[in-house]
Amino acid sequence: MNMTLRKASLWALAALTMALGSCRKVDADISSTSVLNASANRTVMDEYIEREVTSPYNIQIYYRYTESEIGRNWVTSPANEYNSLQFVNVLKYLFLEPGVKIIFMNINSFDFPSLKQYYHTLDSLKTVLETDTSVQAEYDQWKTWLDGQNSTYLERLKDVYLRTMYHEAAHTFHQRVEPTTDFDKITSLDYRQADWISGWTREGKKSIEYGFITNYASQEPHEDFAELFGNYVILSADEWEAKLVSADVIPAGRTRSGRSIIEEKIRIIKDYMLTTWGLDMDKLRAQLQARYPNFARQDFTTMTSSTTQQ
Numbered sequence: 001m002n003m004t005l006r007k008a009s010l011w012a013l014a015a016l017t018m019a020l021g022s023c024r025k026v027d028a029d030i031s032s033t034s035v036l037n038a039s040a041n042r043t044v045m046d047e048y049i050e051r052e053v054t055s056p057y058n059i060q061i062y063y064r065y066t067e068s069e070i071g072r073n074w075v076t077s078p079a080n081e082y083n084s085l086q087f088v089n090v091l092k093y094l095f096l097e098p099g100v101k102i103i104f105m106n107i108n109s110f111d112f113p114s115l116k117q118y119y120h121t122l123d124s125l126k127t128v129l130e131t132d133t134s135v136q137a138e139y140d141q142w143k144t145w146l147d148g149q150n151s152t153y154l155e156r157l158k159d160v161y162l163r164t165m166y167h168e169a170a171h172t173f174h175q176r177v178e179p180t181t182d183f184d185k186i187t188s189l190d191y192r193q194a195d196w197i198s199g200w201t202r203e204g205k206k207s208i209e210y211g212f213i214t215n216y217a218s219q220e221p222h223e224d225f226a227e228l229f230g231n232y233v234i235l236s237a238d239e240w241e242a243k244l245v246s247a248d249v250i251p252a253g254r255t256r257s258g259r260s261i262i263e264e265k266i267r268i269i270k271d272y273m274l275t276t277w278g279l280d281m282d283k284l285r286a287q288l289q290a291r292y293p294n295f296a297r298q299d300f301t302t303m304t305s306s307t308t309q310q
Contacts (some may be wrong), residue, residue, distance in 0.1 A: 048303040079107035089300035098287040114299040150296040167230035170242040179272040186222040211261025
């Protein structure tokens with residue numbers, strides 16, 4: 001699996017930038033580390049990125065502002081180094097280690113402070129609990145709060161960033177070797193092209209009941225492929241099942257439920273990934289989600305040799 005991801009990464013480029021709602025205001029804390037021009041001397045951050053990302057994965061990360069890398073349809077400003085470092089470490093932890101030109105916007109809002117010190121308290125209480133049950137209530141209270149914080153972090157990360165990472169990674173596969181045309185034919189008459197944005201709502205229909213995991217998936221087959229791959233990998237088994245339950249409807253005038261269509265599509269994608277690239281999507285999914293429970297324990301603001309589970 002790692003070899004597959006590394007091969008797909010040979011053309012990867014990640015640019016860390018921030019999107020602004022207008023050009024009326026830019027960050028007041030822009031400094032020489034923010035980036036308007038490449039630094040004459042390599043910084044500690046440069047060395048860290050080279051060692052931890054560029055060298056092992058062949059992915060070049062631009063955290064300094066490089067205007068030529070950004071489309072003119074965005075109004076952007078430099079990402080600060082603190083948030084960029086966090087993003088690089090999360091990229092390693094939940095994307096590169098488990099398992100293209102991608103431009104990630106809104107990096108200056110990317111902030112997942114570590115709760116490691118609070119987990120230390122929880123771990124201490126757990127040790128005491130082995131001989132003293134009087135701390136059970138306190139332990140339960142801490143655990144409930146930390147589990148809630150961890151879950152909140154992951155929901156933010158999945159919706160804004162993680163889904164994008166795996167969606168774009170999926171495109172690198174089909175761009176090299178197209179999957180079977182059987183995939184394209186399953187819902188060929190229901191792809192909406194540009195009308196995916198408002199078409200379903202206007203008609204009072206739900207795209208998932210017609211076999212699309214998201215509205216965006218109904219744009220065209222390649223986006224359908226990427227959305228299915230990305231959602232399947234990042235969602236837990238329960239979250240995925242909830243999606244399928246909501247799709248388990250046969251629309252008027254149709255003979256199949258959205259669930260049966262999605263399940264057929266995901267079978268084709270899994271088979272394609274395994275036979276063409278040697279990538280077992282279920283193993284990738286398991287490796288990624290095994291890291292979820294410890295996400296809030298991690299300190300993504302430091303430069304360490306590797307980001308490991310604790």
